[in-house]
Amino acid sequence: MSFLFGGGRPQPSSAEKIAAAEAEIEMVSNMFNQLVDTCTKKCIPNQYREADLNKGESVCLDRCVAKFFEVNVKVSEKMQGEAQQRQGGAMGGGGGSMFG
């Protein structure tokens, strides 16, 4: 997948800085959306017998979030490690870094 990594670019313009910040916020927001999608599928049965979250569902959601972050950290570390190996550490801006 190395063809997807952008090269380094010097002195970002104003538009580029805004785009990078926008992309970073968008990534966090995407991550939240995927978390909602994933964890509700894992923890909320689709019969909807009651409108409230019960104890088991609530605890499942909490643990799902914790595990989702842990997986993100592991995957991000792994990919940063590999990117550095391939590119000699010259990885650009918003590339592999999730938690800024």
Place this chain on the structure above:
Amino acid sequence: MSFLFGGGRPQPSSAEKIAAAEAEIEMVSNMFNQLVDTCTKKCIPNQYREADLNKGESVCLDRCVAKFFEVNVKVSEKMQGEAQQRQGGAMGGGGGSMFG
């Protein structure tokens, strides 16, 4: 989910008005795309024995559209009601209103 609701903003600029109109059209268009996705999954079996819609499939699609709109109305009413309860009715532009 209250952190997703935007606050009220006074006197929209031209760009904001275009963006709001664009967002509204996009919402209708998204709704149609989801309708296509949902109703074809509900009504069209995935063997494709024939190229034409048969009677049963056609009627199912028609009813699916009617029910999909009804669900949208119910959900939208419910969320507007809750938003008004929380915010004292100060909900902004394109927020919870689907059918303008």
Place this chain on the structure above:
Amino acid sequence: MSFLFGGGRPQPSSAEKIAAAEAEIEMVSNMFNQLVDTCTKKCIPNQYREADLNKGESVCLDRCVAKFFEVNVKVSEKMQGEAQQRQGGAMGGGGGSMFG
């Protein structure tokens, strides 16, 4: 679905040409993303017993790509044919043509 086809427009502006080129690149990129999604689901079992692709998985991926392109060609031809029938061949720029 004929209401989704755009009409012909004369002498595209600079912004329109960039948008058309962007849309074309985006279509190829979307196609690749769907290929990845589809072919990994078809060819890679979700147990992940080993980190490497085995022989069977590799061959399956290669054939999946070939068949995915073949399907794209067939579908694109079919839709271009139908569009020409309907519109007397006046189909505009980036419409039904995938492989430029």
Place this chain on the structure above:
Amino acid sequence: MAGVGGLNAAEQRELQGRMEQKQMKDFMNMYSNLVQRCFNDCVNDFTTKSLLGKEESCVMRCVDKFLKSSERLGERFQEQNAQMAQQGGMNAGR
């Protein structure tokens, strides 16, 4: 699809330009969803490199059926939308 009323002529033109781009994107999305769906449902044999005859005809029927289905859904959608607008939708005051 009401609510576009508050725009002046220049704003309407700008909006229309964006809508044309959107239309192109929508068409492309529709096309790639169609391909993905029909590929998924019809192509399941990866012992060969070329489409089997039965896979190809399944894909063709799938495309036909999907287009007819989308067209019918489009008509019903327009009808319902018009009906809602007539009833004043849910925010009659707008």
Place this chain on the structure above:
Amino acid sequence: MAGVGGLNAAEQRELQGRMEQKQMKDFMNMYSNLVQRCFNDCVNDFTTKSLLGKEESCVMRCVDKFLKSSERLGERFQEQNAQMAQQGGMNAGR
């Protein structure tokens, strides 16, 4: 959500404008995902044109549950995010 630090005031304003548009889109996406999910899980009878009573109540419970679930996930997400930022996240040098 750190990392916005390098922007000047004008850039921050521009970014904020875009974020407001994004918020509107996010809300709409959330809304339509909610509808699609609850429709999918609750509406399975197409022998009638109107929602059955049990379908409607299922949809209402589904919406309630989904909103509560999203709210809880949002709280946990913020907590975890704050915790990561405190630990310097994964790129402390930034």
Place this chain on the structure above:
Amino acid sequence: MAGVGGLNAAEQRELQGRMEQKQMKDFMNMYSNLVQRCFNDCVNDFTTKSLLGKEESCVMRCVDKFLKSSERLGERFQEQNAQMAQQGGMNAGR
């Protein structure tokens, strides 16, 4: 990826700038799809708050396999694309 021919230098620069943004977004999308997929397939035990050893190793293998798979698909995709361009694709007159 032919068809970019009709642009002048300024238009090409503008397009390239947008493509760089797109590349960043594509990478992020790829990353989050990867996480979601591997999380979905490997993490199914919610009686604990921390990843189990076997969940973590499953995720690592999943990531490896997905990246290798994407790389292979990328190579084949390029080959097929090049082949189509040579054959004049489907609209030879362009």
